Amino acid sequence: MAALPKIDRPRLPCPAHAPGYGENRAVVSAEPRAVPASETQQKSPPEDHEADRAFHAMLARLTGGISPVALSLAFIDWATHLAAAPQRQMDISQEALQTARQLFGSSLHFFSSNLQWALIKPKPQDRRFAAPEWERPPFNLLAQAFLLREKWWHNATTGVRGMAPANEAIVEFSVRQVLDMLAPSNFAATNPEVLQKAFQSGGENFVFGLQNWYSDWMRMLSAGKPSQQDQDFVVGKNVATSRGKVVFRNELIELLQYYPTTAEVHPEPILIVPAWIMKYYILDLSPHNSLVKFLTDQGFTVFMISWRNPGPGDRDIAFDDYRKLGVEAALDTIGRIVPDRQVHALGYCLGGTLLSIAAATMGRDGDNGLKSITLLAAQTDFTEAGELTLFINESQVAFLEDMMWERGVLDTTQMAGAFQLLRSNDLIWSRITRDYLMGERAPASDLMAWNADATRLPYRMHSEYLRKLFLDNDLAGGRYVVEGRPISLSDIHTAMFVVGTLRDHVAPWKSTYKIHYQVDADVTFLLTSGGHNTGIVAPPGEEGHSYQVSCKPEDAPYVGPDEWLKAAPHAEGSWWAEWVRWLTTRSGEPCEPPRMGVGQVDGWSLRDAPGDYVRQ
Numbered sequence: 001m002a003a004l005p006k007i008d009r010p011r012l013p014c015p016a017h018a019p020g021y022g023e024n025r026a027v028v029s030a031e032p033r034a035v036p037a038s039e040t041q042q043k044s045p046p047e048d049h050e051a052d053r054a055f056h057a058m059l060a061r062l063t064g065g066i067s068p069v070a071l072s073l074a075f076i077d078w079a080t081h082l083a084a085a086p087q088r089q090m091d092i093s094q095e096a097l098q099t100a101r102q103l104f105g106s107s108l109h110f111f112s113s114n115l116q117w118a119l120i121k122p123k124p125q126d127r128r129f130a131a132p133e134w135e136r137p138p139f140n141l142l143a144q145a146f147l148l149r150e151k152w153w154h155n156a157t158t159g160v161r162g163m164a165p166a167n168e169a170i171v172e173f174s175v176r177q178v179l180d181m182l183a184p185s186n187f188a189a190t191n192p193e194v195l196q197k198a199f200q201s202g203g204e205n206f207v208f209g210l211q212n213w214y215s216d217w218m219r220m221l222s223a224g225k226p227s228q229q230d231q232d233f234v235v236g237k238n239v240a241t242s243r244g245k246v247v248f249r250n251e252l253i254e255l256l257q258y259y260p261t262t263a264e265v266h267p268e269p270i271l272i273v274p275a276w277i278m279k280y281y282i283l284d285l286s287p288h289n290s291l292v293k294f295l296t297d298q299g300f301t302v303f304m305i306s307w308r309n310p311g312p313g314d315r316d317i318a319f320d321d322y323r324k325l326g327v328e329a330a331l332d333t334i335g336r337i338v339p340d341r342q343v344h345a346l347g348y349c350l351g352g353t354l355l356s357i358a359a360a361t362m363g364r365d366g367d368n369g370l371k372s373i374t375l376l377a378a379q380t381d382f383t384e385a386g387e388l389t390l391f392i393n394e395s396q397v398a399f400l401e402d403m404m405w406e407r408g409v410l411d412t413t414q415m416a417g418a419f420q421l422l423r424s425n426d427l428i429w430s431r432i433t434r435d436y437l438m439g440e441r442a443p444a445s446d447l448m449a450w451n452a453d454a455t456r457l458p459y460r461m462h463s464e465y466l467r468k469l470f471l472d473n474d475l476a477g478g479r480y481v482v483e484g485r486p487i488s489l490s491d492i493h494t495a496m497f498v499v500g501t502l503r504d505h506v507a508p509w510k511s512t513y514k515i516h517y518q519v520d521a522d523v524t525f526l527l528t529s530g531g532h533n534t535g536i537v538a539p540p541g542e543e544g545h546s547y548q549v550s551c552k553p554e555d556a557p558y559v560g561p562d563e564w565l566k567a568a569p570h571a572e573g574s575w576w577a578e579w580v581r582w583l584t585t586r587s588g589e590p591c592e593p594p595r596m597g598v599g600q601v602d603g604w605s606l607r608d609a610p611g612d613y614v615r616q
Contacts, residue, residue, distance in 0.1 A: 056402035065414040066391070067399035074170035081163045082156075092156045099148050107141050120147045125503075128185040128425065133192035142184040150179050166393060173390050180424050186433060194437045201439075208439030216435070233286075233449035236610050240281035242292045244304075244609035247597035248333040252317070252325040254611040255333050256304040257596055261296040264590035268371045269301040270583075271330055271343050275350035276307035276322065277415065279453050279614055282537065283348065285446040289539055291576065298580050299590055301338070305330055305351075309616035310458045312408030317458040319354075319465055320482060327358040331369055338594045342371035344583055348536065349507065350465075352378020356489060356515075357475065361482045363491030372586050374497040374579065376536050377507045380489060381476035381514040382469055387422045387505050392470045400466070404459040412454035422505050447537060476518065489518040493554075497524045497582050499575060501535030513561045516552055524551040524582060527568070528575045540574040547575045 059068070082088060106117055117140065122129055129143040157172045184190035188198070188206075197205045233239045244258035272292075274280040284292040284304070295302050305326055310317060327345075334343055347355030352375040359373055379385055385392075391400075404410050420427040434440050442448070474480040478488045496519060500509030509527055516523050526549040528535045538545045548568035552559065559567070571578070597606045 053402040053405055056399055057406035060399060060403035060414075064417050065400060065403055067396045069399070070393055070395035071170065071174065073395065074167040074174070077163055077167040078157060078160060078171045081160045085161060088160060092152070095155060096152055099152060103141075103145060103148060107137075107144075117144075119144055120151060122147060126425065128183060128430070131193050133196060136192070139184070139190070139192045142190055146179075146184055150176075153179060166389070169387075170390055173387070177421065177424060180429055183429065186429050188437050191433065191437065194433070197438055205437070205439035209436040212435045212439065212441065232444045233446050235279075235281065235453075235614055239286060239446050239449065240284050240610040240614060241287060242284050242290055242296070242609065245596050245606040246609060246611040247303075247337065247606060248329070249611075250325055250329055252308055252321065253329065254306040254308075254613045255330050256306055256609045256611060257337065258292055258296055258302045258304070258609065259596070260299075260301060260593040261293070262299045262590075265299050265301050265593045266584070266587035267338070267341055267589075267591050268344050268587050269303055269334055269338055269341065269594070270295060271327075271334060271345045272302065272304045273327055273330075273345065273347040273351040273355045274305060274307070275348055275352075276455060277350055277457065278455060279450060280304055280306045281610065281614060282447070282450050282533065284610075285450060285537065288541075289446055289537055291537070291539075294539065294576055295580070298584075300344075300583070300587075301594060303330065303334055306611050306613045307455070308613045309455045310409055311456070315404075315408035315459040317461050319461045319468070322354055322461065323358050323361070323482070327354060333598075335369070336598050342369060344372045344374070344587070345370050346374040346376065347378055348376040349378055349532070352376060353380060353469065353475070356380050356492070357480065357482065357487065359492050359494065360487040360489050363493060364482075364485070364487050370494045372495050372497065372583065373492070374499070375512070375515065376499045377501055377504055377512065377532050378498075379507045379511050379514075380518055381511060382473050383476070384508065384511045385470060386508045386511065388418070389470070391418055392466055394471065397463070397466045397471060401459075401463050404462060408459050409456040410459070410462050411456060415457065416454050419506070447533060451533070476514070489515075490520050492519040493521050495522045495524075495586060497526070497579055499526045499528060499536070499579075501528055501530050501532055503529075503531045504535065506532040510561045513564070517558050520554055522551060522554050524549065525564070525568075526575050526578065527565070538574045538576065540577055542574065545574050546570060546572050547578065549575070549578055 102119055106119055109117075129147075134140060134143050153175050154172060157175050158168055160168070188194045194205070242258050244256045246254045247257045248255035272280075272283060274283060284290045287293055292302055292304065307322075307326070331343060335341075345355055345359070347353070355373065356375065356378065359370060362369060382389075400410070400414075403414070431442070434442065468474045468480060472479070475487075475489070478486055478490075480487055496515065498512060498515050500507070500512040502509060504512075513525060516525065526547055528538060528547040529545055530536075530538060548565070548570050550564065550568045
């Protein structure tokens with residue numbers, strides 16, 4: 001086997017040589033203490049105008065966390081600029097009259113001949129009117145009228161000269177939400193699929209729909225008790241089932257080490273840093289959907305961070321605490337289990353952003369403990385961070401901070417609601433139609449069960465995340481401070497594998513692509529089909545997956561995303577196999593698997609994966 005590089009990363013002493021070490025760095029108790037805030041921010045800043053903040057917090061409960069002030073300012077911007085644009089007013093008025101004449105004339109002609117007709121087609125992702133029942137009168141008229149009205153409102157709310165782009169996006173998005181709510185597909189009397197189902201079943205679909213509604217209502221009253229569908233997938237039973245041990249535990253993470261499934265493994269272990277917005281096991285779903293199982297079957301030693309679900313008492317956990325007590329603590333533990341070996345590190349979504357911060361800090365400090373870095377749907381520049389930026393401006397962040405100030409955390413309902421609004425057709429209205437009007441339930445799936453298993457975010461951490469990364473974009477600008485000194489992504493010289501997903505509404509692929517001009521390293525960029533979750537969970541053998549991939553050497557000239565998209569070769573299948581081939585070329589010759597953990601610590605035996613934190 002080839003000689004392994006000597007790692008300069010300073011390692012924490014083993015428990016046998018460090019009295020009291022287990023108090024902070026080992027699997028020590030079933031009742032973790034609250035996590036201390038960063039040294040520079042031990043307490044929340046003085047709270048002025050507490051009555052105002054309390055009022056904002058109360059208002060947030062009524063608005064779902066959306067600031068009415070931010071919404072009002074956006075509509076005022078639109079209305080005032082439109083009022084000062086008489087030519088624009090004339091254009092949209094003429095468009096409305098022309099559309100009405102076309103709709104009226106076409107409907108009369110085709111009603112008399114009973115032929116199919118269409119003045120406008122839905123967007124490819126819009127499945128509301130895809131059923132053949134919508135092609136018959138009068139329902140085709142309802143669908144066409146709605147689509148034309150939707151197009152008119154889009155034209156009316158965009159392209160107004162002088163309007164701030166951020167406000168334009170908010171207005172267009174808000175109007176779209178109202179239109180989506182009023183779509184004819186959402187009402188029994190105007191949805192031919194619902195009427196046909198009622199005729200065929202004798203109205204039983206409405207009875208089943210009422211039962212579904214009652215079940216969901218009782219579940220909501222019982223503080224989010226899982227639905228029967230979600231109960232079909234239980235953590236440790238049929239999801240998160242990869243065999244392993246909790247080899248380290250502190251106040252913020254449990255570190256899982258998975259058993260090898262091959263006789264020999266590559267010497268470099270893999271550390272996975274998932275996002276703490278949701279549970280880690282999206283990367284260890286059912287065995288056929290598990291990236292963890294796929295990696296162990298390919299001869300890799302895999303470690304996974306499982307984040308603790310914070311409560312109100314954890315309000316002062318800082319963003320940097322996730323780096324120190326998460327990534328740094330995990331690397332230190334791995335260094336004791338497999339000494340003097342570099343680590344392949346993978347970060348997903350927010351976990352990828354955190355990993356890039358940790359890697360830049362290590363690069364600045366001369367720590368070469370990482371063999372490679374993989375980022376999955378992770379952003380390091382937030383200037384074009386997708387539709388999530390609709391909820392992120394100074395007014396909205398201040399409003400959100402006041403809500404979290406009262407509760408200590410961002411609750412699961414607010415976070416889930418924001419993501420659902422981004423895809424309201426798929427995640428809200430189509431579900432209401434299916435569950436309550438059609439009287440049906442979507443087939444249970446491991447991914448849906450994971451999606452319902454939401455977490456909370458600490459007040460201070462989320463505030464810092466929104467302000468420093470989204471609003472100020474400090475990480476991309478070289479202003480993000482770690483341990484009193486700024487870091488720069490250009491200090492990363494480790495080979496990178498970056499994955500973007502084609503239909504990602506959370507981390508748009510062109511935003512993740514910006515890593516090319518931020519780091520001084522070889523960057524292999526892969527664009528896969530699917531969305532933020534379905535594009536990442538793409539096991540081999542599953543149909544419908546494809547990707548494009550190419551490598552940019554460190555000294556190669558920059559290529560823009562549009563040019564890259566035209567030139568990068570296409571391939572069918574899962575990107576997992578492509579990534580493993582990339583990892584293998586950067587790994588040593590297979591050797592004997594490492595031990596599991598470091599043995600007993602303070603009398604505690606190693607616990608079985610998936611551990612305790614994932615069940616909180």
